[in-house]
Amino acid sequence: MIYPMRTRQLADATGAGTAGLENVIEVGGLRQKYGDFEAVRGISFAVPRGEVFALLGTNGAGKTTTMEVLEGYAPATDGTVRVLGLDPIRQHRELRPRVGIMLQEGGFLGDLTVAETVDLWKGMSEDAGRPVTLSGSTELPGGFTLMGTRIRRVDRATMGALELVGLEKKARVKVKQLSGGQKRRLDLALAVLGSPEVLFLDEPTTGMDPEARRTTWKVVENLREAGTTVLLTTHYLEEAERLADRLAIMHEGLIHTHGTVDEVVATSGDMITFRLPGTSWTFGDLPALDGVAPVLTYSGGGTEVGYTLTGADTATRAHAALRPLMAWADTRGEALERLAVRRGTLEDVFMRIVGEAGL
Amino acid sequence: MRTDVLHAVRLARIDLTLVGRNTTVLFNVLLMPLLLAAVYTSFPTGDIAGIDGELFVLTGVPGLMLAFAVFINLVNAFTARREELVLKRLRGGQPSAMAVMAGSGLSALALFLFQVLLLGVWVHRAEGVLPANVPMIVIAAALGVAVFGLLAAAFSGLTPNAEMAQITVLPVLLVMMVAAPIAFPAEVLPGPLAVISGLLPVTPIVEMMRTGFLGADHFTDGGEQLNMIEQWVAALPSIGILLAWVVIGAVLARWLFRWEPRHG
Numbered sequence: 297m298i299y300p301m302r303t304r305q306l307a308d309a310t311g312a313g314t315a316g317l318e319n320v321i322e323v324g325g326l327r328q329k330y331g332d333f334e335a336v337r338g339i340s341f342a343v344p345r346g347e348v349f350a351l352l353g354t355n356g357a358g359k360t361t362t363m364e365v366l367e368g369y370a371p372a373t374d375g376t377v378r379v380l381g382l383d384p385i386r387q388h389r390e391l392r393p394r395v396g397i398m399l400q401e402g403g404f405l406g407d408l409t410v411a412e413t414v415d416l417w418k419g420m421s422e423d424a425g426r427p428v429t430l431s432g433s434t435e436l437p438g439g440f441t442l443m444g445t446r447i448r449r450v451d452r453a454t455m456g457a458l459e460l461v462g463l464e465k466k467a468r469v470k471v472k473q474l475s476g477g478q479k480r481r482l483d484l485a486l487a488v489l490g491s492p493e494v495l496f497l498d499e500p501t502t503g504m505d506p507e508a509r510r511t512t513w514k515v516v517e518n519l520r521e522a523g524t525t526v527l528l529t530t531h532y533l534e535e536a537e538r539l540a541d542r543l544a545i546m547h548e549g550l551i552h553t554h555g556t557v558d559e560v561v562a563t564s565g566d567m568i569t570f571r572l573p574g575t576s577w578t579f580g581d582l583p584a585l586d587g588v589a590p591v592l593t594y595s596g597g598g599t600e601v602g603y604t605l606t607g608a609d610t611a612t613r614a615h616a617a618l619r620p621l622m623a624w625a626d627t628r629g630e631a632l633e634r635l636a637v638r639r640g641t642l643e644d645v646f647m648r649i650v651g652e653a654g655l
Numbered sequence: 656m657r658t659d660v661l662h663a664v665r666l667a668r669i670d671l672t673l674v675g676r677n678t679t680v681l682f683n684v685l686l687m688p689l690l691l692a693a694v695y696t697s698f699p700t701g702d703i704a705g706i707d708g709e710l711f712v713l714t715g716v717p718g719l720m721l722a723f724a725v726f727i728n729l730v731n732a733f734t735a736r737r738e739e740l741v742l743k744r745l746r747g748g749q750p751s752a753m754a755v756m757a758g759s760g761l762s763a764l765a766l767f768l769f770q771v772l773l774l775g776v777w778v779h780r781a782e783g784v785l786p787a788n789v790p791m792i793v794i795a796a797a798l799g800v801a802v803f804g805l806l807a808a809a810f811s812g813l814t815p816n817a818e819m820a821q822i823t824v825l826p827v828l829l830v831m832m833v834a835a836p837i838a839f840p841a842e843v844l845p846g847p848l849a850v851i852s853g854l855l856p857v858t859p860i861v862e863m864m865r866t867g868f869l870g871a872d873h874f875t876d877g878g879e880q881l882n883m884i885e886q887w888v889a890a891l892p893s894i895g896i897l898l899a900w901v902v903i904g905a906v907l908a909r910w911l912f913r914w915e916p917r918h919g
Contacts, residue, residue, distance in 0.1 A: 367747055369915070392749055403744030405669070407676045416669055420749040423661035490749070 325375035337549035350540035359529035396492030406472030421490035430456030564640030570632035662750040666758025705878035715837035729807030787870025795863035805904025812911030859893030
């Protein structure tokens with residue numbers, strides 16, 4: 297599925313947006329080893345301020361490892377990483393209040409309620425000098441005891457964080473009773489609580505139902521509007537297409553391709569497919585389009601013909617190829633059954649990378 | 656620094672809330688040492704080291720409390736929280752590593768002091784004795800929590816999961832229960848064992864606690880009454896041993912403590 301180009305991408309495409317932009321995240325020649333296993337094998341990329349950058353890849357591609365180095369969980373085996381110009385390990389203390397992290401899983405105190413968990417994080421953010429500016433539409437009263445647990449008031453800031461991710465009805469529920477998707481949403485609320493300048497989202501919508509996924513996307517889009525820089529990992533192509541200004545496809549510890557969605561998709565080529573009656577067609581019968589010979593497959597008494605156009609002029613190559621094809625069909629008096637012209641998709645690129653590297 | 660203190664206090668309060676909500680922890684941490692104290696004091700004994708046997712044993716009970724409320728409690732907490740990725744999340748959140756550790760230490764100190772307070776009430780009601788040197792009791796508690804908190808951090812690194820914690824703490828628990836001068840003075844142990852007992856971290860804590868409660872010299876076999884200054888002077892070697900153990904504990908914790916489960 298292709299989404300309409302957004303204004304930010306237009307700005308980038310014209311060069312107006314990128315010039316002079318400070319890189320909030322910089323990764324240079326990063327390698328990361330666990331024992332003998334090299335999870336990341338030398339990658340470089342930079343994310344300018346205010347951009348949403350997606351690391352796309354299968355499980356084990358090295359996405360989370362890359363994130364964890366940027367988050368300061370592990371020192372890089374080799375190479376350099378900078379977040380807001382700071383070293384995530386040596387300048388952790390300076391960096392911490394300015395960064396929000398959503399981990400892939402777990403890490404909650406199950407016996408705390410959802411509101412208490414947000415309160416704890418909110419308090420720690422305030423202690424670190426980053427007051428929470430969210431304000432919910434309501435607050436919940438406290439000061440009574442329910443089943444042996446003292447119920448505290450839930451203030452507007454905490455409710456604001458819960459409303460942001462649609463958990464306001466779960467404020468008094470213990471965290472251990474939340475579903476997987478609800479825990480992910482709580483995680484998101486904690487990550488964005490202190491209005492971070494940089495947000496790391498590690499597979500943010502894994503385990504979420506479609507509605508929660510849309511809520512999460514909306515949260516990320518709003519943060520982007522507010523100028524937050526976001527690095528997210530995902531294995532959902534749709535998510536990367538929808539959210540990312542730019543993306544990189546990782547596989548087995550390497551970045552195989554990167555750029556805007558359009559740039560990346562352009563590398564996959566445009567597809568022209570149709571069907572001819574009979575099975576007597578061979579390569580010699582059909583024209584080369586844009587210098588490319590077709591792929592023929594025979595089935596059900598007909599011949600499926602497919603061209604993949606990879607010409608340099610990504611905008612007009614399909615159009616340019618159709619003219620000689622039509623001329624050929626007219627000359628031969630053949631009808632091109634089920635003629636389809638389709639742009640390449642992110643999935644085509646993804647499958648090619650994963651498939652190629654797997655061979 | 657100020658931020659670290661605020662974070663540590665905040666985390667300690669959450670710890671105490673969670674202890675209050677977990678019956679198993681509540682029992683192990685608060686009731687277990689008191690039950691053991693009741694068992695220890697139920698045997699009739701004559702005088703020990705010049706004082707009433709029951710009083711001697713009761714003033715040694717902080718050694719047991721340290722084992723349960725601090726050491727076992729923290730090994731369990733650190734291990735369970737590591738495996739549940741709570742430590743990882745905290746470290747990725749606002750608090751520094753120091754604040755996370757200090758938070759756990761503070762909550763353990765609060766529990767320990769609360770138990771010592773209960774014990775003080777017990778001692779007063781049973782024996783009519785009021786603590787002679789409260790600052791010494793508090794200093795002993797703080798040093799005890801520092802040493803055993805750090806040792807707990809180190810032992811949690813050796814503990815693969817929360818179930819195994821019961822087993823990894825056992826050797827330390829046994830040593831603390833057997834070699835510490837809880838129910839008898841260290842001097843009655845045969846020569847080399849007495850020396851070893853004196854060098855263990857639990858012994859100086861018990862001796863400081865006992866001296867703090869009774870105002871008498873329980874660092875040696877003597878048991879004679881001391882004034883406040885003499886008590887502190889007599890405590891100096893114990894404080895020195897404990898400070899050395901803080902360093903040892905810190906080195907071990909730095910070496911063995913892990914914030915995350917092992918990869919794979």
